[in-house]
Amino acid sequence: MDYKPTIGLEIHAELSTKTKMFCSCKNDTDEKSPNVNICPICLGHPGTLPVINKEAVKHVLKVGIAVGGKLADGSEFDRKNYFYPDIPKGYQISQYKHPLVSGGELVGVKLTRIHLEEDTAKSSHAEGSERSEGYSLVDFNRAGVPLLELVTEPVMHSGEEVSMFGKELQILLQTLGVSDANMEKGEMRLEANISVSHSDKLGTKVEVKNLNSFRSAERAAIYEIKRQIESLEKGGTISQETRGWDEAKQATFSQRSKEDSHDYRYFPDPDLPKLKLSEAMGFDEKFLRLHVKETPNEKRKRFKKDYGIKDGDINFYVQNVELGELFENAAKIIPEKKDLQLLSNYIVSDIMSLGAAVYKIKPESIASVVKMIISGELSSRGAKNIIEILADEGGDPKIIAKNKGFIQKNDELELDLIVKNVVTQNQQAVGEYKAGKLSALQFLVGQGMKATGGSANPNVLKELILKII
Numbered sequence: 001m002d003y004k005p006t007i008g009l010e011i012h013a014e015l016s017t018k019t020k021m022f023c024s025c026k027n028d029t030d031e032k033s034p035n036v037n038i039c040p041i042c043l044g045h046p047g048t049l050p051v052i053n054k055e056a057v058k059h060v061l062k063v064g065i066a067v068g069g070k071l072a073d074g075s076e077f078d079r080k081n082y083f084y085p086d087i088p089k090g091y092q093i094s095q096y097k098h099p100l101v102s103g104g105e106l107v108g109v110k111l112t113r114i115h116l117e118e119d120t121a122k123s124s125h126a127e128g129s130e131r132s133e134g135y136s137l138v139d140f141n142r143a144g145v146p147l148l149e150l151v152t153e154p155v156m157h158s159g160e161e162v163s164m165f166g167k168e169l170q171i172l173l174q175t176l177g178v179s180d181a182n183m184e185k186g187e188m189r190l191e192a193n194i195s196v197s198h199s200d201k202l203g204t205k206v207e208v209k210n211l212n213s214f215r216s217a218e219r220a221a222i223y224e225i226k227r228q229i230e231s232l233e234k235g236g237t238i239s240q241e242t243r244g245w246d247e248a249k250q251a252t253f254s255q256r257s258k259e260d261s262h263d264y265r266y267f268p269d270p271d272l273p274k275l276k277l278s279e280a281m282g283f284d285e286k287f288l289r290l291h292v293k294e295t296p297n298e299k300r301k302r303f304k305k306d307y308g309i310k311d312g313d314i315n316f317y318v319q320n321v322e323l324g325e326l327f328e329n330a331a332k333i334i335p336e337k338k339d340l341q342l343l344s345n346y347i348v349s350d351i352m353s354l355g356a357a358v359y360k361i362k363p364e365s366i367a368s369v370v371k372m373i374i375s376g377e378l379s380s381r382g383a384k385n386i387i388e389i390l391a392d393e394g395g396d397p398k399i400i401a402k403n404k405g406f407i408q409k410n411d412e413l414e415l416d417l418i419v420k421n422v423v424t425q426n427q428q429a430v431g432e433y434k435a436g437k438l439s440a441l442q443f444l445v446g447q448g449m450k451a452t453g454g455s456a457n458p459n460v461l462k463e464l465i466l467k468i469i
Contacts, residue, residue: 069104
C-alpha cells in the first residue's frame with residue numbers, strides 16, 4: 001500500500017556572540033579545556049540572577065526578517081523543566097508561548113517559529129572505568145550558550161528535502177553572520193520528526209535527535225520512513241518516542257518515550273522580565289532591516305540577473321563568500337557580459353583549487369588574465385600557469401606572460417612558414433584528413449604547437465592549415 005511520509009525539523013544553532021545567553025562568560029566553541037568558561041550563573045547556583053544577552057535577541061530577529069517571519073514585539077522566557085546531567089539548574093530557560101519569531105518560509109518550507117534558549121552542557125560517555133563500569137563526564141563550557149531553535153511545519157516528505165533545507169539554513173545563518181553553524185563542532189544540530197500515513201492525516205510522530213551532519217539527517221530520515229512502513233505492513237504499531245541515529249549501523253535506535261509539552265511544566269521565568277522589544281532592547285523592525293545582509297536567495301537572483309552565469313557557479317558563490325566577492329570585483333573590469341562565464345570558470349575551477357593561496361589573487365589580476373585569453377594573447381594552459389604564479393608570487397599578469405614566454409603567437413605571416421613545414425612533413429595526416437578523418441587535423445595543429453614550443457594560437461594554426469590543404 002502507498003504510504004505518505006511527513007517530516008518536520010527542529011534545528012538548533014549556537015549563536016555567534018562574545019558571551020553566553022544569561023551571563024558574561026565567554027562563548028568559545030574552540031575552547032579545549034573543560035569547565036573553564038563557567039560561573040555561578042551558568043552553573044545554576046542558588047541565588048544567582050540571569051541577564052538577557054541583547055545581541056542574541058537581535059541575531060534571532062535578523063533571521064526572522066530574512067525568512068519573512070512575524071517579529072514579536074512582546075515576548076518572554078520560560079522554564080522548561082526536566083532533569084538530566086547536562087542541565088545544571090534542573091530546567092532550561094527557553095521560550096514556549098511567546099517566541100521571538102512566528103511563521104516565515106525558507107526554500108519553500110513553511111516555518112512554525114524561531115525562538116531563543118540556552119544550550120545545555122556537553123556530556124561525554126566513556127566505556128569502562130577503574131570499576132569496569134561505564135561513566136559520563138560533563139563539560140559546562142557550553143552550558144548557557146545562546147541557542148537559536150527553528151521549527152518547521154511538517155511539510156517535507158523525503159530525506160533529500162531534509163538535507164537541502166538544512167544546507168540552506170546553514171548558508172543563511174553564515175551569510176547573516178549570526179552563527180558559524182559548523183556541524184562538526186556541534187554548532188548546528190538537527191532533529192527530525194517523522195511519520196507515515198495512508199492519508200493526509202499525520203501518523204504517529206517519531207523524533208530522531210542530534211543529527212550532526214546533513215548526510216546523517218538524510219539517511220536517518222530514509223531509514224526511519226522505511227522502518228515505520230515495514231512495521232505497519234507487518235501489523236505493528238508506531239510508538240511516539242525519541243530515537244537516536246547510529247552512524248556505524250546506519251540505523252535509528254530507541255532512546256525513550258517522547259515527551260509532550262505538558263511534561264516539561266513550562267512556566268514564565270520569574271527572574272527574567274517580559275520583553276517589549278522596541279522599548280527594552282532599543283530597536284524595532286525598521287532598525288533591524290538595515291542590519292540584515294542580502295539573503296542567499298536574493299543573491300542568487302541578483303547574480304543571475306546581473307551576470308548570467310551558470311546556476312552551479314551562482315550556488316558556489318553563495319556558499320563561498322570571499323570568492324563571490326573576487327568574482328564581482330573582477331566582473332566590473334570585464335567589458336562584455338558574455339565573457340563573465342569564462343571569468344567564473346577560472347575562479348570556480350583553477351583559483352578554488354589553490355586553497356589558502358587564493359586570497360593573494362587580486363580582482364584586477366584575474367580580470368587581466370581573462371582579457372588576455374579573450375584577445376588571443378594567452379592560451380588556456382598559459383592562463384593556468386599565470387594563475388599559479390600569481391598565487392605564489394603575485395605580480396602583473398602581462399609582465400609574467402611576457403617574461404615566461406606565455407604570450408601566444410597570432411601573427412599569420414610569422415606562423416605561415418611553420419605551418420607550411422608542418423603540412424609538408426606530415427602528408428599522411430593531410431591525406432587522412434582529406435579522406436574524412438577529422439582527428440588528423442588536430443594532429444597537425446598539435447605538430448604546429450610543438451614546433452612553436454606551445455606559443456602559437458591553436459585557432460590561428462588551424463585556420464592556416466585548412467587554408468593550405
